[in-house]
Amino acid sequence: MSDKTPNQSRRAFVATAGAAAAGVMIAPGVHLIEVASARPAGEAASRTVRWGMLVDVTKCQEGCTACVSACNKENALETALPQNQAPQWIRKVDLKDKSTGRALSLPMMCQHCEKPPCVDVCPTGASFKRADGIVLVDRHICIGCRYCMMACPYKARSFVHETLENQNPEVPRGKGCVEACTMCVHRVDKGQQPACVQACGAEGHAAILFGDLNDGASEIAKRIRSVATSQVRADLQLNPGVRYQGI
Amino acid sequence: MRIRTLFGTVLLGAVALFASAAWSGEGSGIPKPDIVISNPGKCVADVDTMRRTHMDMLKHQRDLTMRQGIRGAKVSLNACIDCHASKSNGSVLGSDQNFCQTCHAYAAVKLDCFECHQAKASHPIGAAAPAEAVASKEGAR
Numbered sequence: 001m002s003d004k005t006p007n008q009s010r011r012a013f014v015a016t017a018g019a020a021a022a023g024v025m026i027a028p029g030v031h032l033i034e035v036a037s038a039r040p041a042g043e044a045a046s047r048t049v050r051w052g053m054l055v056d057v058t059k060c061q062e063g064c065t066a067c068v069s070a071c072n073k074e075n076a077l078e079t080a081l082p083q084n085q086a087p088q089w090i091r092k093v094d095l096k097d098k099s100t101g102r103a104l105s106l107p108m109m110c111q112h113c114e115k116p117p118c119v120d121v122c123p124t125g126a127s128f129k130r131a132d133g134i135v136l137v138d139r140h141i142c143i144g145c146r147y148c149m150m151a152c153p154y155k156a157r158s159f160v161h162e163t164l165e166n167q168n169p170e171v172p173r174g175k176g177c178v179e180a181c182t183m184c185v186h187r188v189d190k191g192q193q194p195a196c197v198q199a200c201g202a203e204g205h206a207a208i209l210f211g212d213l214n215d216g217a218s219e220i221a222k223r224i225r226s227v228a229t230s231q232v233r234a235d236l237q238l239n240p241g242v243r244y245q246g247i
Numbered sequence: 248m249r250i251r252t253l254f255g256t257v258l259l260g261a262v263a264l265f266a267s268a269a270w271s272g273e274g275s276g277i278p279k280p281d282i283v284i285s286n287p288g289k290c291v292a293d294v295d296t297m298r299r300t301h302m303d304m305l306k307h308q309r310d311l312t313m314r315q316g317i318r319g320a321k322v323s324l325n326a327c328i329d330c331h332a333s334k335s336n337g338s339v340l341g342s343d344q345n346f347c348q349t350c351h352a353y354a355a356v357k358l359d360c361f362e363c364h365q366a367k368a369s370h371p372i373g374a375a376a377p378a379e380a381v382a383s384k385e386g387a388r
Contacts, residue, residue, distance in 0.1 A: 041319025044311075130316055138313050139363055167365045169325050174363030189318050 038191035050114075050133040051183055052213040052241035053197070054220050054229060055106055059207035060200075062105035065092055067208065070199030071109075074184060076168045087158040087173075089181045090196055095247075104247060107196065107208070110135060110156040110181035111232065111240030118148035118157065118180075127178075133213075133241050134183045144176040153233050154240075156180050183210075213241065280353040283344055285334045291321050298350075301327075305360075324364055332368035340366045 039045070071090045072078055079086050090109035096102070116135045118127045126142035129135045137148075137157075149157045157180040160173060167173050170186040184194035192198075197210040211220035223229075229243040290297055292304075308322040331339050331346040339347040340361055347366075351358045 039316070039318070042317060045316030128314065130314070132316065136313070140309060140313070164363075167363070169328070169365040169367075169369045172363040172365070177363070185316070189316055 039189055045130050045132040045134075045189075047131040048214060049131075050213040050241060051188060052112070052133065052211065052220060052243065053183075053194075054209040054223055055242065055244045056207045056209070057104050057106045057244055057246040059205050060105050060107065061205055061207075062094055062103065064105075064203060064205065066199040066203040066205075067107050067196035068092060070195040071181070074168065074187075074195035075171045075182075076164075076166055076173070079162065081162060085161045087160060087179060089156075089158065089179070106244060106247065108154060108156070108232075109196075109242070110152075110183075111154050111238070111242045112181075112183060114239035114241070116238065117151040117153065117236075121147045121151040123147065130185070134185050134188070135180070136182055136185065137178055137180065139172065139174060139177040139179070142177040144178060146178055148178055152180075153236055153238075277353075280349040281344065282346065282349060283333065284331060284346065286330045286332075288330060290330070291326075324360060325369065328364075328366065329368045329370065332366075336367075337371065338367045 068090050075089060077087045077089060090107050093106055093108045095104040095106070112129075112133055112135045114129075114133065116127070116129055118135065119129055121127075123145060124141045124143055126138045126140075127135070127148050128138060144159065146157075146159055149155075149159065157178050159178050160175050163175050164173055171182070173179060184192070184196075187194060193201075193210050197208045200206060200208045209220050209223060211218040213221055213224070215221055216225075223245075224243060227245055229245045230247060231238075231240045231243055232247075292300075304322045305324055305327075308320050309324070311317040312320065312323075328339050333339070333341065333345045335341075336345070339345055340358075341348065343349050343352050347358060347361075
């Protein structure tokens with residue numbers, strides 16, 4: 001039994017990989033929808049893809065927390081704990097340049113670094129980067145030491161302080177583990193957008209653009225090619241997958 | 248001396264008799280688990296394979312799904328729960344009638360999955376009592 005399963009998945013992988021290669025050759029650059037479809041069953045995340053986000057800070061509204069609420073709902077993060085213990089996968093940050101008075105509001109979450117410090121410091125290998133650039137915590141082997149929380153320059157990770165019962169079946173979470181934005185990996189694998197991106201669009205701001213940074217024909221790749229964008233703490237040379245426009 | 252030997256033989260015999268009765272499960276007082284399957288159907292493997300290797304199958308698949316992002320595999324914890332959740336509370340846990348808990352309680356094996364994973368089925372299960380769908384009871388009680 002156990003040696004049958006890998007064979008089947010390998011067969012499925014070979015078949016779908018062939019189909020995917022053919023699809024790329026038939027229609028180069030023809031993309032009507034940003035995320036065309038779900039990755040076929042049995043196929044692993046590809047290193048040719050790098051999922052990323054572009055936050056247009058000029059469109060992000062001060063006081064709007066649609067992305068935060070959508071994240072909390074999607075990942076079942078609601079809690080009665082005080083704010084200093086409540087999990088926080090995405091937060092709104094308001095900034096003001098004192099000399100000019102220019103005010104900004106932007107969402108801050110796991111930046112899905114190419115060279116993630118959280119992965120470097122993890123003593124068990126629980127913190128890892130998937131082939132398509134999404135940085136995740138493997139809760140099966142996370143021991144809750146919180147080194148990664150210390151290492152993250154974006155303060156993006158949280159620790160689960162309480163026993164949980166109302167998890168989303170697709171987003172397992174539990175006490176004693178560190179967690180962070182997963183870029184809604186369960187939705188992305190189905191061909192959907194992350195919950196925050198969808199909520200921002202539904203709110204009419206469309207300040208967050210999600211897509212494949214490696215695909216030159218994707219909307220996000222075109223935008224970062226044509227407008228000035230920046231990475232937060234670019235001096236650390238972590239090459240985050242989340243970029244900001246207008247800061 | 249002879250009396251002491253005789254006494255020892257009788258004692259040994261009594262102990263052996265008691266032990267064999269306990270070993271065979273006859274009159275041992277621990278009932279076999281009453282396995283109730285609320286949504287009987289075709290499992291991913293036969294009963295014996297599932298009983299012996301479900302933990303290995305799940306552990307193997309969890310690493311593939313978590314680390315490599317392989318979705319839609321034959322083995323999936325959520326798929327287990329969707330079929331095996333009880334009709335009474337929609338969960339695989341809750342009482343010794345619920346699918347996962349019943350065997351794990353009998354075998355005294357700690358059930359860690361649901362420290363993080365949702366034990367309730369993602370879709371509502373009929374509220375009817377699970378009396379009609381008793382499968383593979385295998386000489387329970």
